[in-house]
Amino acid sequence: MFSFVARQAIFDENMNTVGYELLFRDSMTNRFPDVTPEYATAQIIVEQFLGAPLGRLKEYSAIFVNFPYELLVQGMAETLPKDRVIVEILETAEPTPLLLSTVKKLYAHGFRIALDDFELGETWNAFLPYVSIIKFDVRLNTPEEIRTYIASKGELLKDTVFLAEKVETQEEYACFRNMGCTLFQGHFFSKPVIHSANRLIQNQSITLKLMKEVNADSPDFGKIEALLKQDLALSFKIMRYAQNIVFNARGVKNFRSQSLKDVIFYLGANELRRFVLVSCLTSVNKEKTDDIYHQSLIRAKFCELASARSVGRHSSDDAFIVGLFSQLDSIFEMPMADLIGQIDISVNVTMALKEKKGPLYPYLHLVELYENHNWEEVSALGHRLGFNRSVVAELIKLATKWTNDIPTNAA
Incomplete structure (x- = not known):
């Protein structure tokens, strides 16, 4: 890796x-x-x-x-x-x-x-x-x-x-x-x-599906978003790609996207094809993603589900990104502040990842508490967000199933 x-x-x-x-x-x-x-x-x-x-x-x-x-x-x-x-x-x-x-x-x-x-x-x-x-x-x-x-x-x-x-x-x-x-x-x-x-390893199965979708006569942006959300590497790379394109086209260095959906619609079909072309040229490998990728995807889906269900009604798209990118610092062995400076994300996502605060951080903190079996704190934080511990467990189960259903790299 x-x-x-x-x-x-x-x-x-x-x-x-x-x-x-x-x-x-x-x-x-x-x-x-x-x-x-x-x-x-x-x-x-x-x-x-x-x-x-x-x-x-x-x-x-x-x-x-x-x-x-x-x-x-x-x-x-x-x-x-x-x-x-x-x-x-x-x-x-x-x-x-x-x-x-x-x-x-x-x-x-x-x-x-x-x-x-x-x-x-x-x-x-x-x-x-x-x-x-x-x-x-x-x-x-x-x-x-x-x-x-x-x-x-x-x-x-x-x-x-x-x-x-x-x-x-x-x-x-x-x-x-x-x-x-x-x-x-x-x-x-x-x-x-x-x-x-350290480098990010793409899920080859997802990459090939993405290639097929973006090269369709009428690409379905909803399907493209769904595929990107199943792969940590592709999600991070397309955000960095979008940042370069925005800067080159507009001279804007501090453009802040709100979600993967925003990035996809901003890039459009032609830029998506070019992104996938360069990504696919280098994606063929037999390395399997490790546990940290799997855990990041579970976190992402949990944060998305929890934010949609909580009393705060914060952006579930942003919450997904918080969970997905929550372990980039461990993957790259670099400070989180250095990493998120390389991509376009919203202020709330930045606060959650960099400063561990803001309206989206509680969802990430909740799943971290659950992973560490801190049940009393899970109950207390879940209550503040509007649901009990059994609901948290159900959301974890749904997030885990969603992650497990993602196709794995071909052997």
């Missing part, structure tokens, strides 16, 4: 770290595994931007992410936060009219584009006005070839930042710094360092 990524630092001319390139790994072995570039990038998107939060990197750090041609033209780069991500066009990409149209769209939306290990010459001229950073591979091209290329482009490159990569010696650093490079990457500065993190 771990995700792996190698981070190679990127330095400025004064050797200050200004960003990182994320390199896919599938273990603590520091080499690129035998997978396609499309799979590697999709895995990075899901695990580093929709799963385990990037909060442990400094907020001002730029994050370089490699994008192969297919994922670029499918619009996958648009799903990432434009204020942090540098979209790096892989050297294998062909400079087609479709790719140029994609790059223009990303540029118009405020994304920064990097051109990586491209063929020096005229082939990429049409792209240069929309490129923020050019990465020169100093092992692939000589200093003279790079110097000649920069001089030949003049006006086209006047606002472009140059990055020398695969720099291995002090002499190479000095050479390319004198040439006008202001960013540097390579073993002379820092080798890639592997980081591992």
Whole structure:
């Protein structure tokens, strides 16, 4: 239940770290595994931007992410936060009219584009006005070839930042710094360092059903919501996905959704299809979700049922999210405050999860008391909410049955 990524630092001319390139790994072995570039990038998107939060990197750090041609033209780069991500066009990409149209769209939306290990010459001229950073591979091209290329482009490159990569010696650093490079990457500065993190495991059965539903001619948003509510991983990821989309489309960073239903209707069918596409590219695994996932789903359904039945009549959708996300800190081994800052949730949900107070927290507290067999406190809190201990037991039974009826991952 771990995700792996190698981070190679990127330095400025004064050797200050200004960003990182994320390199896919599938273990603590520091080499690129035998997978396609499309799979590697999709895995990075899901695990580093929709799963385990990037909060442990400094907020001002730029994050370089490699994008192969297919994922670029499918619009996958648009799903990432434009204020942090540098979209790096892989050297294998062909400079087609479709790719140029994609790059223009990303540029118009405020994304920064990097051109990586491209063929020096005229082939990429049409792209240069929309490129923020050019990465020169100093092992692939000589200093003279790079110097000649920069001089030949003049006006086209006047606002472009140059990055020398695969720099291995002090002499190479000095050479390319004198040439006008202001960013540097390579073993002379820092080798890639592997980081591992706990990751969310999707229920493969639910993911496949979700794929089928969102690709129907007329997707049923009610069915989509019901499927998402059966999977902790998909629920958390789609909320992070929605936050990125809202920020990229509107520039709003503190948008607060009220429920999964709100997220689904805001995204619409096309964005839901794109979310499911990237999620399904990385969902195939044989790991089974553990007890904490099962318990979180029971909590979620209990909180939903209890809030609908209590005298307070608070939002059952919000109560469901409180229960569902109540153990994220244990899953990720990170503070709850850091985690909920990564998603769009209502003020009441935030209060319940972060501060353990507010109108929704009593439902979560009640199920926690029940789990710990604190019967007197269950009775007292249940009474304040408007029902006795036998009703609490019945709601627990219903919540447990609902959870047990969810299809499990295929073996």
